[in-house]
Amino acid sequence: MSVFASPAVARRRARTAFAAAAVLLAGACSSPTASPAAHGTTAASTSASALPTVGPSASTLPDLPYAAFDPAEQLDLYLPAAGAHPAPLLIWIHGGGWHTGDKTQITGFAGPSVKAPAPGPCRDIVEVQVPDLAELLAKGYAVAAVNYRLTQDPVAAAQDAKAAVRFLRANAQRLRLDPDRFAAWGDSAGGYSALILAVTAGRRTVFDDPRLGHADVSAAVQAVVDDFGASELTDLPGSHTAAEDPFPYIASAKPGSIPPFRIAHGDADCVVPVQHSRDLLTALTKAGTAATLTVLPGSGHEDPAFMRTQWKPTLAFLDHIFHM
Template structure:
């Protein structure tokens, strides 16, 4: 499972992922940098009311790509969602908070494109949810709960109908790894912690974590859940036995049995109730 998103394994999953039932538009620009591109998965028969989910990929803020997530696009379109997967600039090209600002810029551009209509899909002010895995969950959580990012990008957190965080680092100070110390400069570290921005006005949140996760401590999700609850916000915390760090995202592979399908079902049920 730990090798799922690496090298040949991700290529193999891509090859066996069904190509029917949706269309894929690749490398749509939301900014001038080559990393400022997104892919858009649109289910057959989509309308101006088809709900949209923006997914922020993981990769320790220094790696990762939208290109390996066809399986996620297939799973979401099968359930009646449009899925957008943006890339964002990575360390060492940038440090925090540049990749969060890229996420905000991507979300605003994607929302605007779907509002106007794109690739034959009628425009409409559709439900918009935000989801992230690992480092992407940290980025997505800041977009959902620290209002200034989306406001600066021309959007607003009020536009979000839901937030889903998979195995996210939300409360990870102090930093002891020199690599992360470089990614998060000292003057910005406090602002990098989503737990500091938990508030009543944020979107309803679903936080998922595996009890066997040895990459991101489960205490991150527990801490974020407590903070949102203490602030009077809406949050559901789901912890899964025998699930590692990759397990929550691997659960969306439908071509072969990877991960715990209960995770996939929990996410779709949560999103559909808020679409």
Template sequence: MSTPALPLPPPAHEQPLPPALPGPGGIRLLVGVPYAAMPGIRPLELDLYLPAGADISPVVVFLHGGGWRLGSRHGAGPMYRDASPTPFERVAQAGIAVASVDYRLSGEATFPTQLHDAKAAVRWLRARAGELGVDPDRVAAWGESAGGHLAELLALTGDAAALEGDVGFPEPSSRVSAVAAWYAPSDVAAVATDTGADPGDPDTREARLLGAPARDVPDLAALASPVTHVSPTAPPALLLHGQDDRFVPCVQSERLRDALAAAGADVELHTYPGADHMWLGAPDAAADAFDRTAAFLRRHLIDGGEQS
């Protein structure tokens, strides 16, 4: 006689939400919430910053940087480390919820796993929108560096079945309606050439993301490049980049800007003289980049896309 199976709890991403914590300016925080669970692997988590007093709010998914190798959902980059309130708190205070997302890094899995995770986070927000108080029809993406790359891919790949992955809720849509990307690698195949690195080096950040140098896996490198996915249906994009970026040269955002413009998409690129990667060396650029991003998100998530 077989032993009956023990009852198992629902997957972590289906379990009850934790109690909200109070934040500055009346916002509410849900910390360490699982958005996707996989057998034998830690649940993937996000932090959610919810506006004060709103029954339903638009939401932006934030994806952190770190060369796909490090980093976490807890910050928007070193230039904002001591900011109080934080960038996420300021966006929530302005009426837009922020879901800051962890995703699997290149030491855990190679591409397209990272995009699968980002898409799962969007699907989770929509699947539980009623409980969370977020509007499933007003979802944007925002990221810095490697996270900016994933945010661009979220915006440009829509509901492409081959890139959805199989973690978390299988539905609803993973589409986003606008994207803001800071100093993002938009043409993965060309990063080594643009930086003057050896394109055959297996230890570059992008080679570790792909599992091999981009030149050795050209089809995968193209799949991982936002410029490959440009179309006339791309949502509005704000691209911000330092002109003196040594790690992800500004030409990466220029290339994506040109491709989006040629397709007839709504795109704006603003560059900052003297700003290195992560806005290092340019605190004024860091302040302006946040202000431009907050205004862009408000325009497309609250004001209906109208120019302010």
């Protein structure tokens, strides 16, 4: 569940407590543990030195620690049945105003039957937008749903996202993942982390913390889905420096270094203004990145209209990038 305040409210409520919601995780744990393949890296400082054994059938590996700095640094990995090739991976980063939300929400895809909420004043707590996990697995995608530190610190959240990507790439062979086909999907606060993954790849920045393990492994992704994500520093909680602004990284990126983006935003979003995504599209396009923006008329933040109208085009985007 994504929780933001509108720009004026965010500055007044930087330390306000937010409500949380979670959906029970569906799936079973896999069998006994064994040592992972290191993928040519140093060992991570996590208990992931013993990963569950991955069998040929579809499986769920819950609560995998991708770092050892904080107990929140865990992910759930959903694997399709083994195919002829390693699976492309979608890394889902939940929203929640950097204060709430949980990886298990990915099991709560509502589909096209959910009606949009009645028009009303801006609300802090609204619907959640998640991928259709069942359809992704059926098509042969693996999916990682990532938890991160909920300290209202966007930088810590992005550091955790990069650590999760590094952990998954370091163990790609062991987990039947294709390390050259990683996509990041973030909504709301998660959109900021997905954005940072894309625009800081190959650089050492404030978003890279070697204490989180696998520091020598790439945290790059090959595609990004950004649903109503935050990108403007003035609307993020807390105080920030220029080093945390994503736009200079975009402007200084080497040609072709930023992966394709698919962005969606509602023009009635009073939580994260649609201008965030418009400015992001302008910057990405100027940098030569393949990027699109779909603006949903009359849709608010985390509106169920996104699941009704954007799931199929988003899946088509991923299928095109990864030749599925």
